[in-house]
Amino acid sequence: MSELLTIEGLSIRFENGPLVVDNLSLEISRGETLALVGESGSGKSVSALSILRLLDERHARYPGGRIVFEGEDLLQAPEKRLRQIRGRRISMIFQEPMTSLNPLHTVEKQIAETLELHKGMRGGKARARCVELLTLVGIPEPERRLESYPHQLSGGQKQRVMIAMALANEPDLLIADEPTTALDVTVQKQVLELLKSLQEKLGMAMLLITHDLTLVRRYADRVVVMERGRQVETADVRTLFEAPSHPYTRQLIDSEPPESPLPTDATGPDLLHVDQLNVRFPVRKSLFGRVTESYHAVKDVSFAVRPGETLGIVGESGSGKTTIGHALLKLTGSDGAIRFDGEDISHLSQKAFRPWRRRVQIVFQDPFGSLSPRMSVAEIVGEGLTIHSPGTPEQHDARVIQALTDVGLDPEARHRYPHEFSGGQRQRIAIARALVLQPDVIILDEPTSALDRTVQKQVIELLRHLQSRYRLSYIFISHDLAVVRALSHKLLVLQNGAIVEYGDAEDIFRAPEQPYTRELLSAAFYYQTTTN
């Protein structure tokens, strides 16, 4: 086998900071797929960017190592030579399709740009090639799509256009940096299958960077596992999964969430009963403020939650699942009846609803955005207490300590500030903030989706533990079905704001009735089933 790209002992640091990548060595042969796996902060993206020298050269330093592409050391190559290689011999796909395309250019202009740059192709010839490429990546009606602007495409289509741009000059190596992380599960599967088939068709090598080991099993030939800048294991896919040699790799493989929730003895009357909930957002208003056009985000949704029970709400992006959570908390206006403990709270004013807020709490998705950066942990967690339960500072402090202990944090942490904590710890702080008020219901809005797999599992374990200890009810909103399965007793599947399926979670996972649910489940658990 001929080596296409060889990295020898590569080290990277920023300014005079610690090494971000420490002594990384790998090689990629022609036509092969190598996966670079690691959690956030492991240095995988930085390594990928360094291959094309796309890191900011004012700050990035390469204290050691070589990146050899077909006998040429890219670390020594001048900028002009690199420009010939970028986009022509080595192409890259980025994680975020929303921001990787220029919003002011049409699809045709974006693709034709690389063609003109590297092959001098223009006019009708370039146009024909664009159509050919769009057909290749499976975009329907490619001729019409040429005139589209990025905002007129869906997330999956944007990622396909990105792939078309990357493939325009038939590169020898494609670097895909988390190509599907920002996409819905069903689209994720399509994009990855597309990449795989294109790779076979064009015979190029691929460097797949991902945090998701389940993808690796299907798409990669060999795997490099990174942890905090260090390469901890390099192996064939089969060897890696059957006999992982490094404890960190084992931990990654074992980080699949459990397959069913803890049993619940949920009985008795409904704690929360929602009947015919509707949410509309105004799109256009007349001169006098009357809504003339509105977007119907949640359509006639009804459900009920008993004490100590979890309701999972799943759906793809834009299905209205977060909006339901906000409507329950009266963070957005809604129509319909919301009965809490038998009392209708949907018509209460903000002020009249305030005493109820102690009993319904929320944990948000983004652990970095949901904690005020200028307040200490004690202030963040204790803030609700000052409103809802009068008491001395000592009593409040004791409850803050109790809440932090409950979520598995050192109570001494309360004197520090959020930025000193990792994502998982921050999410624990957010849970402590909800927990300290001793609520009956916690709405969990994608609480694990911004976290790494291993941390995700710890948070799920924590949530399960807290539920059985305090008999909490959860409304668990997520797009990640594996996580939902680990917690939910009941399941509500949403599509475009309307209920597709609602019922016992176990029944739905075992035998989904609706085609949409089936599609969702098969995409989500595709990678587990194909290899087990």
Next chain:
Amino acid sequence: MLRLSPIQQRRLRNFKANRRGYWSLWIFLILFGLSLAAELIANDKPLVVSYQGEWYFPVVQTIPEETFGGFLPTETDYRDPFIADEITANGWMIWPPIRFTYDTINYNLEVPSPAPPSAENWLGTDDQGRDVAARVIYGFRISVVFGLTLTIASCIVGVMVGAIQGYYGGKVDLIGQRFIEVWSGLPMLYLLIILSALVQPNFWWLLGIMLLFSWMGLVDVVRAEFLRARNFEYVRAARALGLSNRRIMFRHILPNAMVATLTFLPFILTGAITGLTSLDFLGFGLPSGSPSLGELIAQGKSNLHAPWLGISAFVSLSIMLTLLVFTGEAVRDAFDPRKN
């Protein structure tokens, strides 16, 4: 002991790292501190008098002339040669470095006023025989105090209006923005001219009128910050906790908006000082006779043959404004999140 959060510590470091701004701030604070004690530097009364074994402090006391062997029951004129001789014969007195206050007229000039700089009048005198050095010190003080008061007042109003507009958005924001557009179209100068026909504009009148217009500068910045922050998740989380709107605005959003506000502060201050100076120059400012740099410039303009008037005003104004702008740059660096 004041405990600084790590963010604040980093900002302090960044501020100190800008050497020019850091020293500018110190020099400005020293100058301002000195000018606050202007009565001890430039005064027509001695600091300490020892007369017939008794001590007097004329700067803080009013002592009738009779005490020193004079004839009048009114306050002593220590510059009177008769009194001065009487005191030095029976004791001593210590004068401040400049023996004039801002409105002391030097009747002992050897040349017609405006007199050029001399050992007695370091920067010369103006066309009424008043010492320019003393007027510059007092003028500096009144400019800075006026500027600071106006800045703080317009910050309070501007931040409040911007916060309310940004936080509530919608109709409140719309009406507020339209009002500001109309209001900023009003000509301030004409209002001042009309006002000076009705009342004698003093320090507080001027402050009030300028405040009517200067609060708008900050509204846009603060409003944008609040519009952005009200959709942040931690603000949502605070609402979900049941916090009142006022508390959310104060505790959760305002600290973010303060960065933009503080960065603007030195520039608002220079704007306020320049504003007062130009009004004084035009003659619509502080009442005549008060020490002001603008009035000094006006004197320089009408006495072109006495360049020390214009030069003194120019140098003192430009030093003051330069120091403030340099400080402002350092403050901006300190709050720049991209700097480490």
